[in-house]
Amino acid sequence: MSRGWAIVLxxxxxxxxxxxxxxxxPAVVLEADIAAIVEVREALEGTHNDGDxxxxxxxxxxxxVTIRPGAPAIVGRDQMRRALQLHLEFDRPTxxxxxxxxxxxxxWAFDTGTSVEAIRxxxxxxxxxxxxxxxxxxxxxxxxxKVARHIWNRSS
Numbered sequence: 001m002s003r004g005w006a007i008v009l010x011x012x013x014x015x016x017x018x019x020x021x022x023x024x025x026p027a028v029v030l031e032a033d034i035a036a037i038v039e040v041r042e043a044l045e046g047t048h049n050d051g052d053x054x055x056x057x058x059x060x061x062x063x064x065v066t067i068r069p070g071a072p073a074i075v076g077r078d079q080m081r082r083a084l085q086l087h088l089e090f091d092r093p094t095x096x097x098x099x100x101x102x103x104x105x106x107x108w109a110f111d112t113g114t115s116v117e118a119i120r121x122x123x124x125x126x127x128x129x130x131x132x133x134x135x136x137x138x139x140x141x142x143x144x145x146k147v148a149r150h151i152w153n154r155s156s
Contacts, residue, residue, distance in 0.1 A: 033104045036145050037137055041097055041111055044147065049094045053084050060147050061138055067151040092120040097133070109137040109145065114155060130155045 040059050047056040057077050066074040066083075074083045087093065099113040112134050118126045136149035 030104050033109060033139075033145070034102050037102055037104075037109055037111060038099070040137065040145050040147065041099065041135065045095055045097050048084075048088075051088045053081055053088065056084060057081060061140075064147060065149050067149070069153045090121075092122075094118045094120075107139040108148075109139075111135045111137065115152070 044056060044059050047053075047059070057080060060077060060080060062077055063075070064077065064080055066080060068074070074080050095115055095117040097113060097115045099111050101113070102111045103109060113132075115131045115133055117129045117131065119129060120126045131152045132155045133150065133152040135147050135151075137145045138148040140146055
């Protein structure tokens with residue numbers, strides 16, 4: 001009986017190892033995904049700095065959620081549009097992202113890093129605010145990537 005269990009256990013282990021190997025994505029695919037995510041993040045930065053709200057929203061999922069410090073979450077494109085329009089109009093900011101890590105896990109990916117936002121209030125010198133961020137990307141049906149969640153807080 002113990003020999004039978006040993007055979008069954010060996011078969012189960014081999015099956016699990018084989019399935020685990022099948023789950024791994026080839027490095028070429030991951031590199032292409034990471035490059036696409038960097039491209040989206042750079043496009044977000046550029047459209048934000050250009051003040052182009054509609055071009056910014058192209059890179060966001062319909063149900064995007066933004067969680068920012070000390071404020072209610074922004075949920076969906078319509079809320080994001082209004083919040084971004086006010087922010088860009090009032091603060092006239094420019095932002096620079098510095099990615100620290102990008103990881104891809106199937107249909108989801110995340111990018112963590114730091115950002116510096118320069119706020120330019122009328123009649124005042126620019127003020128730089130430093131943040132830590134997490135962006136969560138979701139693969140779209142056409143294999144492109146869009147931001148589904150953006151979370152940030154001020155760094156010290």
